[in-house]
Amino acid sequence: MAYYLLQRDRKGADGLANALSDALEIVGHCQLCNNFSEQPTCPTCRNEDRDSSVLCVVEMPTDVMMLEQTQSYNGLYFVLMGRLSPLDGVGPKEINLEKMIKRTQKTDGEKTVQEVILATNYTVEGEATAHYITELLKARDIKVSRIARGLPMGGEIEYVDSGTLAQAIVERKRVS
């Protein structure tokens, strides 16, 4: 990409450089949900139609985008901007947990958060992060839930891995 810009599109390169340095200057983190935002608080947090009694904790801003696409969640978000990963030097301090705790506490003019949904990935690091946050929130009077893990849509028992299948059996849901 660098060769192409230098050789064939020097004007484009200048535009890209300006756009990047503008973004660096303008885009910061939302004071409330920690997602990228051009204002002190992001449009999602400012939206009064959203249910402020539920807080969905995700790893990355792309996860928020994916969840919004499902159109099945209308609560608030908190973006950790990472996951616990000791091998990469990412501990509890690096994933903004204090800011998350602050988010769950009552703010003036808003309903208190009553449920925290842990929507971290179903990987070793995502599970560890979810477990850590559960322990953190245990002392406070907040309901904590984890997104369901089991067979994905279109999944057939014959072809699914045995870890997923075991989880699907253990976490079976009563229907009647």
Place this chain on the structure above:
Amino acid sequence: MAYYLLQRDRKGADGLANALSDALEIVGHCQLCNNFSEQPTCPTCRNEDRDSSVLCVVEMPTDVMMLEQTQSYNGLYFVLMGRLSPLDGVGPKEINLEKMIKRTQKTDGEKTVQEVILATNYTVEGEATAHYITELLKARDIKVSRIARGLPMGGEIEYVDSGTLAQAIVERKRVS
């Protein structure tokens, strides 16, 4: 395969023919769980160490194999040998539901089945089958549960389809 056998391995073809006709003669269905069996009842149904208060309903014999591999289920099985599929002419009569109902009822010297786990595939036909069986069992005093549907093991929110993600949010599980 037919060309290979006729041209290069006529002895093997004879062996295969005999094995197949022997199998046709010997292998029938287990009287209790409807799985393939050489005896009137299969080894799984005869095994007294298994928990006879839980019955797991699956579509095909391969599903039983997969569930056994997870080593996380110790109850009994019922194999429908199919799934509801009106377009293929498979209705409730073709998937042995009467035999399944009979299996859930008390037999002498055995504990009654107290929970039926519906482990049909998470496809349109599997879901329809699970729904139909739930309605069938509603009148009887049996707990019915469905295997969990959601993120598969190793699943990342960013890459999972939105149907699965919506299901994972809706069926979230309380952890504290």
